[in-house]
Amino acid sequence: MLINVDLLPAFLLASLALGITPGADMTFVAAQSLSGGRLAGWAATAGVVAGMLVHSTLAALGLAALVAAEPLAFEVIRYAGAAYLVFIAVQMIRHPPVLGRAEGSESTNLVRAFRQGLLTNLLNPKVIVFILAFLPQFVDPALGHVGVQIFVLGIIFGIPGSTALVFVALAGGHIGAAFRAHPFAAKAIGWISGTLIGGLAIGLLVAHRKAA
Numbered sequence: 001m002l003i004n005v006d007l008l009p010a011f012l013l014a015s016l017a018l019g020i021t022p023g024a025d026m027t028f029v030a031a032q033s034l035s036g037g038r039l040a041g042w043a044a045t046a047g048v049v050a051g052m053l054v055h056s057t058l059a060a061l062g063l064a065a066l067v068a069a070e071p072l073a074f075e076v077i078r079y080a081g082a083a084y085l086v087f088i089a090v091q092m093i094r095h096p097p098v099l100g101r102a103e104g105s106e107s108t109n110l111v112r113a114f115r116q117g118l119l120t121n122l123l124n125p126k127v128i129v130f131i132l133a134f135l136p137q138f139v140d141p142a143l144g145h146v147g148v149q150i151f152v153l154g155i156i157f158g159i160p161g162s163t164a165l166v167f168v169a170l171a172g173g174h175i176g177a178a179f180r181a182h183p184f185a186a187k188a189i190g191w192i193s194g195t196l197i198g199g200l201a202i203g204l205l206v207a208h209r210k211a212a
Helices: 008-019 024-036 038-061 063-069 071-094 105-122 125-138 146-179 183-211
Strands: none
Touching (some): 008 125, 024 038, 024 183, 071 125
Protein backbone atom coordinates (compact mmCIF):
# COMPACT_ATOMS: atom_id res chain seq x y z
CA MET A 1 0.00 0.00 0.00
CA LEU A 2 1.15 3.52 -0.79
CA ILE A 3 -0.52 4.95 2.33
CA ASN A 4 -1.27 3.68 5.82
CA VAL A 5 -4.82 2.28 5.77
CA ASP A 6 -5.06 2.68 9.55
CA LEU A 7 -4.64 6.45 9.17
CA LEU A 8 -6.90 6.70 6.13
CA PRO A 9 -10.29 6.97 7.94
CA ALA A 10 -9.10 9.89 10.07
CA PHE A 11 -7.61 11.54 6.99
CA LEU A 12 -10.86 11.15 5.04
CA LEU A 13 -12.92 12.64 7.88
CA ALA A 14 -10.54 15.57 8.24
CA SER A 15 -10.51 16.13 4.47
CA LEU A 16 -14.31 16.09 4.36
CA ALA A 17 -14.62 18.55 7.25
CA LEU A 18 -12.09 20.92 5.70
CA GLY A 19 -13.52 20.50 2.20
CA ILE A 20 -17.03 21.64 3.12
CA THR A 21 -15.83 24.50 5.33
CA PRO A 22 -16.17 27.88 3.54
CA GLY A 23 -12.79 29.31 2.67
CA ALA A 24 -10.87 31.25 0.05
CA ASP A 25 -11.43 28.75 -2.78
CA MET A 26 -15.16 28.49 -2.06
CA THR A 27 -15.53 32.27 -1.95
CA PHE A 28 -13.63 32.65 -5.21
CA VAL A 29 -15.74 30.02 -7.02
CA ALA A 30 -18.95 31.57 -5.67
CA ALA A 31 -17.92 34.97 -7.00
CA GLN A 32 -17.02 33.54 -10.40
CA SER A 33 -20.31 31.66 -10.75
CA LEU A 34 -22.35 34.66 -9.65
CA SER A 35 -20.64 36.79 -12.26
CA GLY A 36 -20.16 34.34 -15.14
CA GLY A 37 -22.59 31.49 -14.50
CA ARG A 38 -22.18 27.90 -13.39
CA LEU A 39 -19.83 27.00 -16.26
CA ALA A 40 -17.47 29.79 -15.20
CA GLY A 41 -17.71 28.51 -11.64
CA TRP A 42 -16.89 24.98 -12.76
CA ALA A 43 -13.97 26.26 -14.83
CA ALA A 44 -12.69 28.14 -11.78
CA THR A 45 -13.12 24.95 -9.75
CA ALA A 46 -11.01 23.06 -12.31
CA GLY A 47 -8.35 25.76 -11.97
CA VAL A 48 -8.36 25.45 -8.17
CA VAL A 49 -8.05 21.66 -8.43
CA ALA A 50 -5.14 22.04 -10.85
CA GLY A 51 -3.49 24.41 -8.38
CA MET A 52 -3.89 21.90 -5.57
CA LEU A 53 -2.27 19.22 -7.73
CA VAL A 54 0.66 21.54 -8.36
CA HIS A 55 0.99 22.27 -4.63
CA SER A 56 0.84 18.55 -3.82
CA THR A 57 3.50 17.82 -6.42
CA LEU A 58 5.77 20.55 -5.07
CA ALA A 59 5.26 19.30 -1.53
CA ALA A 60 6.08 15.76 -2.64
CA LEU A 61 9.27 17.03 -4.26
CA GLY A 62 10.18 19.08 -1.19
CA LEU A 63 10.21 22.37 -3.10
CA ALA A 64 7.26 23.84 -1.21
CA ALA A 65 9.13 23.42 2.07
CA LEU A 66 11.93 25.59 0.72
CA VAL A 67 9.46 28.34 -0.24
CA ALA A 68 7.74 28.25 3.14
CA ALA A 69 11.08 28.35 4.94
CA GLU A 70 12.34 31.37 3.00
CA PRO A 71 10.68 34.55 4.33
CA LEU A 72 11.37 36.64 1.22
CA ALA A 73 9.92 34.06 -1.19
CA PHE A 74 6.89 33.67 1.05
CA GLU A 75 6.31 37.44 1.16
CA VAL A 76 6.65 37.79 -2.62
CA ILE A 77 4.03 35.09 -3.18
CA ARG A 78 1.73 36.60 -0.56
CA TYR A 79 1.78 40.12 -2.02
CA ALA A 80 1.61 38.84 -5.61
CA GLY A 81 -1.47 36.81 -4.70
CA ALA A 82 -3.16 39.76 -3.00
CA ALA A 83 -2.37 42.04 -5.96
CA TYR A 84 -3.77 39.50 -8.43
CA LEU A 85 -7.01 39.18 -6.45
CA VAL A 86 -7.37 42.97 -6.38
CA PHE A 87 -6.94 43.01 -10.17
CA ILE A 88 -9.70 40.41 -10.59
CA ALA A 89 -11.98 42.32 -8.20
CA VAL A 90 -11.54 45.56 -10.15
CA GLN A 91 -12.29 43.78 -13.42
CA MET A 92 -15.50 42.31 -12.01
CA ILE A 93 -16.66 45.73 -10.82
CA ARG A 94 -15.70 47.54 -14.04
CA HIS A 95 -17.25 44.88 -16.30
CA PRO A 96 -20.44 43.56 -14.65
CA PRO A 97 -22.02 40.41 -16.15
CA VAL A 98 -24.49 40.70 -19.02
CA LEU A 99 -27.07 38.24 -20.26
CA GLY A 100 -25.93 38.17 -23.87
CA ARG A 101 -22.37 37.39 -24.90
CA ALA A 102 -20.67 37.66 -28.25
CA GLU A 103 -20.49 34.43 -30.21
CA GLY A 104 -17.31 32.53 -29.48
CA SER A 105 -16.63 34.43 -26.25
CA GLU A 106 -17.89 31.65 -23.94
CA SER A 107 -14.80 29.49 -24.37
CA THR A 108 -12.61 32.53 -23.75
CA ASN A 109 -14.48 33.28 -20.53
CA LEU A 110 -14.10 29.69 -19.34
CA VAL A 111 -10.37 29.70 -20.05
CA ARG A 112 -10.09 32.97 -18.15
CA ALA A 113 -12.00 31.54 -15.17
CA PHE A 114 -9.78 28.44 -15.17
CA ARG A 115 -6.62 30.55 -15.33
CA GLN A 116 -7.80 32.81 -12.53
CA GLY A 117 -8.72 29.84 -10.35
CA LEU A 118 -5.32 28.26 -10.99
CA LEU A 119 -3.30 31.40 -10.28
CA THR A 120 -5.38 32.34 -7.25
CA ASN A 121 -4.69 28.95 -5.70
CA LEU A 122 -1.01 28.92 -6.65
CA LEU A 123 -0.45 32.42 -5.28
CA ASN A 124 -2.07 31.66 -1.94
CA PRO A 125 0.82 30.99 0.46
CA LYS A 126 -1.60 29.71 3.08
CA VAL A 127 -2.22 26.69 0.84
CA ILE A 128 1.51 25.93 0.77
CA VAL A 129 1.80 26.11 4.54
CA PHE A 130 -1.40 24.14 5.08
CA ILE A 131 -0.35 21.29 2.81
CA LEU A 132 3.03 21.12 4.53
CA ALA A 133 1.40 21.08 7.96
CA PHE A 134 -1.53 18.75 7.21
CA LEU A 135 -0.47 16.05 4.75
CA PRO A 136 2.73 14.92 6.54
CA GLN A 137 0.65 14.09 9.64
CA PHE A 138 -0.75 11.09 7.74
CA VAL A 139 2.49 9.90 6.17
CA ASP A 140 4.00 6.62 7.38
CA PRO A 141 7.78 6.70 6.81
CA ALA A 142 7.90 2.93 7.38
CA LEU A 143 6.12 2.44 4.06
CA GLY A 144 8.79 4.39 2.21
CA HIS A 145 8.22 6.65 -0.81
CA VAL A 146 7.27 9.61 1.37
CA GLY A 147 6.95 11.89 -1.65
CA VAL A 148 4.53 9.50 -3.34
CA GLN A 149 2.48 9.24 -0.14
CA ILE A 150 2.19 13.04 0.08
CA PHE A 151 1.12 13.28 -3.56
CA VAL A 152 -1.53 10.56 -3.20
CA LEU A 153 -2.82 12.14 0.01
CA GLY A 154 -2.99 15.48 -1.79
CA ILE A 155 -5.22 13.98 -4.49
CA ILE A 156 -7.50 12.32 -1.93
CA PHE A 157 -7.66 15.52 0.12
CA GLY A 158 -8.90 17.50 -2.89
CA ILE A 159 -11.89 15.26 -3.65
CA PRO A 160 -14.35 16.46 -0.96
CA GLY A 161 -13.45 20.11 -1.48
CA SER A 162 -13.73 19.84 -5.26
CA THR A 163 -17.15 18.22 -4.94
CA ALA A 164 -18.32 21.02 -2.66
CA LEU A 165 -17.03 23.63 -5.12
CA VAL A 166 -19.03 22.02 -7.95
CA PHE A 167 -22.26 22.49 -6.00
CA VAL A 168 -21.27 26.03 -4.95
CA ALA A 169 -20.77 26.92 -8.62
CA LEU A 170 -24.13 25.38 -9.50
CA ALA A 171 -25.95 27.36 -6.81
CA GLY A 172 -24.10 30.58 -7.63
CA GLY A 173 -24.88 30.17 -11.31
CA HIS A 174 -28.61 29.84 -10.65
CA ILE A 175 -28.64 32.87 -8.36
CA GLY A 176 -26.66 34.97 -10.80
CA ALA A 177 -28.82 33.96 -13.77
CA ALA A 178 -31.95 35.08 -11.94
CA PHE A 179 -30.70 38.66 -11.81
CA ARG A 180 -28.23 39.00 -14.68
CA ALA A 181 -30.84 40.18 -17.20
CA HIS A 182 -31.53 43.35 -15.21
CA PRO A 183 -28.94 46.13 -15.67
CA PHE A 184 -29.02 47.32 -12.06
CA ALA A 185 -28.89 43.76 -10.70
CA ALA A 186 -26.02 42.94 -13.06
CA LYS A 187 -24.03 45.85 -11.64
CA ALA A 188 -24.88 44.70 -8.12
CA ILE A 189 -23.59 41.20 -8.94
CA GLY A 190 -20.40 42.75 -10.27
CA TRP A 191 -19.93 44.71 -7.04
CA ILE A 192 -20.77 41.70 -4.86
CA SER A 193 -18.40 39.43 -6.77
CA GLY A 194 -15.66 42.06 -6.76
CA THR A 195 -16.13 42.64 -3.04
CA LEU A 196 -15.83 38.93 -2.30
CA ILE A 197 -12.60 38.67 -4.28
CA GLY A 198 -11.26 41.90 -2.77
CA GLY A 199 -12.04 40.51 0.67
CA LEU A 200 -9.83 37.52 -0.11
CA ALA A 201 -6.97 39.88 -0.93
CA ILE A 202 -7.38 41.68 2.40
CA GLY A 203 -7.66 38.32 4.16
CA LEU A 204 -4.29 37.20 2.81
CA LEU A 205 -2.63 40.26 4.34
CA VAL A 206 -4.56 40.59 7.59
CA ALA A 207 -4.39 36.91 8.51
CA HIS A 208 -0.61 36.97 8.17
CA ARG A 209 -0.31 40.04 10.40
CA LYS A 210 -2.42 38.41 13.11
CA ALA A 211 -0.26 35.31 12.95
CA ALA A 212 2.94 37.33 13.19
